[in-house]
Amino acid sequence: MVSNHARAAADCAGTRLQPEETLDPHDWEEVRRVGHRMVDDMLDYLATVRERPVWHPVPDEVRQALSTGVPLEPSPLDAVYDEFTHHVLPYPTGNIHPRFWGWVMGTGTPVAMLADMLASGMNSWLGGFDHSATYVERQVIGWMAEILGYPRDASGVLTSGCTVANIIGLAVARHAKAPFDVRRHGLQGRMAGAPLVVYCSSEAHSWTAKAVELLGLGTTHLRRVAVDAEYRIDLGALNAAIASDRAEGLTPICVIGTAGTVNTGATDDLNALATICTRENLWFHVDGAFGALAVLSPRWRSCVAGLAGADSIALDLHKWMYMPFEAGCILVRDGTVHLDTFAASTAYMQSQGRGLAPRPPEFVPLGIDMARSFKALKIWMCLKTYGLEAFGRLIEQNIDQAQYLGALIDRDRRLELLAPVALNVVCFRYRGNDGDDASMNARNEAIVFHLQESGVAVPSLTQLGGRSAIRVAVTNHRSRREDFDVLVQQVLAAGAQLGRD
Numbered sequence: 001m002v003s004n005h006a007r008a009a010a011d012c013a014g015t016r017l018q019p020e021e022t023l024d025p026h027d028w029e030e031v032r033r034v035g036h037r038m039v040d041d042m043l044d045y046l047a048t049v050r051e052r053p054v055w056h057p058v059p060d061e062v063r064q065a066l067s068t069g070v071p072l073e074p075s076p077l078d079a080v081y082d083e084f085t086h087h088v089l090p091y092p093t094g095n096i097h098p099r100f101w102g103w104v105m106g107t108g109t110p111v112a113m114l115a116d117m118l119a120s121g122m123n124s125w126l127g128g129f130d131h132s133a134t135y136v137e138r139q140v141i142g143w144m145a146e147i148l149g150y151p152r153d154a155s156g157v158l159t160s161g162c163t164v165a166n167i168i169g170l171a172v173a174r175h176a177k178a179p180f181d182v183r184r185h186g187l188q189g190r191m192a193g194a195p196l197v198v199y200c201s202s203e204a205h206s207w208t209a210k211a212v213e214l215l216g217l218g219t220t221h222l223r224r225v226a227v228d229a230e231y232r233i234d235l236g237a238l239n240a241a242i243a244s245d246r247a248e249g250l251t252p253i254c255v256i257g258t259a260g261t262v263n264t265g266a267t268d269d270l271n272a273l274a275t276i277c278t279r280e281n282l283w284f285h286v287d288g289a290f291g292a293l294a295v296l297s298p299r300w301r302s303c304v305a306g307l308a309g310a311d312s313i314a315l316d317l318h319k320w321m322y323m324p325f326e327a328g329c330i331l332v333r334d335g336t337v338h339l340d341t342f343a344a345s346t347a348y349m350q351s352q353g354r355g356l357a358p359r360p361p362e363f364v365p366l367g368i369d370m371a372r373s374f375k376a377l378k379i380w381m382c383l384k385t386y387g388l389e390a391f392g393r394l395i396e397q398n399i400d401q402a403q404y405l406g407a408l409i410d411r412d413r414r415l416e417l418l419a420p421v422a423l424n425v426v427c428f429r430y431r432g433n434d435g436d437d438a439s440m441n442a443r444n445e446a447i448v449f450h451l452q453e454s455g456v457a458v459p460s461l462t463q464l465g466g467r468s469a470i471r472v473a474v475t476n477h478r479s480r481r482e483d484f485d486v487l488v489q490q491v492l493a494a495g496a497q498l499g500r501d
């Protein structure tokens, strides 16, 4: 009697008579030819970006082409690449363009683009273990610590972005400051005791809500403290909130300061927050998504003074370090508590003492992801190729450009700044012949839509005290002073035109 197992083995042996498949090309020369074309085309595309509109709506026919079912049969790479050049490449977000200043997005660099190709070719696993990419990421983390004035041996890990970096920071804070074993007991049941409370300003980024929800703290335990006239956290109100929570028997654990708020570029008084946190025994976390990198500008670094006093700092490299998406980073001063927050032992990840896995994977227990890509390579190659000082000059250039735009607005009666120009962020509106806030809001929204849809420039919109603001955040190494002249001219023209309609 033939067992199932034996029959399966015989079937297998049969199929082995056929050559096995692979996704490697039959003809490497074809891939090489198309690959070279791709590199040439993309470098041309980058070199000529200024000549194209910033943004273009995705046409219906392209939406349709991009909603067909899964392809079962192969197509030649050439043909697939043609589809890319027709349906994908012409309709980008626009953030590599010199006149893109919406939200906060970086511009990317040609060197980083090439580095991404190299990283993808190597396809290293960045959970850890003993291979070159581990040492590259470790070196990049060390550089980030050095740049921010943190101890060289601070712990850190690269993340997809600053949302995840901040969530990791808050998870470490929760673990460090909860008066019970939060990993074991969670926040359910009696062990949890008094609710834990986290503080930030009303201008803190929306990740804060996501984080307290995910970490089980709940938005009712996130105190969004009022800000002063310069959009910085009101220290008196913060002290009062902490005192009142303590009086009610709650357990404050963490203050989140922001270096460069997303709305107006404001930076909380980080030194004062550090002092409050020391006095109150709270974790001090700084969200420095883009603002933290102002430390690279000798003239503007005082704007983010006190940054290095934080227990943890989250920042992005895909904003003001101009890296292509994705690249965020979390740094934690006390490496032991960082590791204690996530470390877990599994049989299949145990240290083997030698070989490829001589120790447990070092990056897995520093965050949430186990599958991690080699995003350190683009940062490593860019820092080596351009040198850190170039980034300092560019960040300074962007801040100077924001000041320049602020001055153009100040000088023109038809325009009005809606917040002090802080770091690289300018919020303003078109006044024209004035009117009430509602009609001015509608007109300024229409101006922004017009600028975007005409492809001239991409600022974004925000609300400041019930007023719609045209918001410009300059994290763009391709912007020139003349681009801001164009913006102002176009806002004035669109404002006048829309006023007549």
Ligand SMILES: *Cc1c(COP(=O)(O)O)cnc(C)c1O
Pocket: 104, 160, 161, 162, 163, 164, 205, 207, 258, 260, 261, 262, 287, 288, 289, 290, 316, 328
């Ligand atoms: C962009 C930003 C974030 C979120 O970072 P992502 O990289 O988009 O996840 C958090 N905080 C501030 C201040 C930001 O500007």
